[in-house]
Amino acid sequence: MSDEIPTTDDREPALVVSLMIDYVLDLAATWTTWDGHPVRAGDRIYTPHKAIRRVADHLIDHLAEVDARLAGNPTIPDRWHASASTTPGDLAPFTDQDLDEAKSRLTRLSQIWTNRLSALTLDQLDRSPGAGWTFRQIAFHLAGSAYYADAVGDLSAVGSDR
Known part of the structure; x- marks a missing residue:
């Protein structure tokens, strides 16, 4: 994930986020066939559980930022770099119940x-209170969370020889 200022366009920010989530869930629907081997992406490894965790954490972290800024409160920085961490739970089988x-x-x-x-309002989206990216930029940045799901990929055609 990049810290560069996100590029935006005229799409509705809410649609950008919801389409990313739909995309992640479409990929996740193929992960119940996962063979248990983590997938390397650059210097990190990903599993179905880790991908879902990272997407959810990213959504929650920025939601907390948006709400704090709207309330005029300081934001709480994210001090845990979970993408670099793979927990024992991340390595568990990804079942229908997990999906x-x-x-x-x-x-x-x-x-x-x-x-x-x-x-x-459009003004709030594009001239957001507090320091940091505009709320529109945050929404478009969140679309990049699909990266975590893409790291695991579509496993619908993958056999046990991965």
């Missing part, structure tokens, strides 16, 4: 982001 939980969690986060971004 159901991921769908539930990410669908709720999609709704929260849609509600939050849709309630903002």
Whole structure:
């Protein structure tokens, strides 16, 4: 994930976030066939659980930022670099139940982001209070969370020889 200022366009920010989540869930639907071998992406490794965790954490971290800035409060910096960490839970099999939980969690986060971004005026989206990217830029930055799911990929055609 990059810290460069995100490029935006005329798409609705809420749609940008919800489409990313839909994309991640489409890929996740193929992960119940995962063979248990982590996938290397650059200097990191990814698994289905880690990809879902990273997407959800990224959505939550920036939601906390947006809400704090709207309330005029300081933001709480993210001090844990979870993308570099792979937990024992990340290595667990990804089951139908895990997929159901991921769908539930990410669908709720999609709704929260849609509600939050849709309630903002154009001025709030483009001249957001506090320091940092505009809220529109944050939404477009969040679209990059698909990276974590792409690292695992589409496993629908993958056999046990991965």
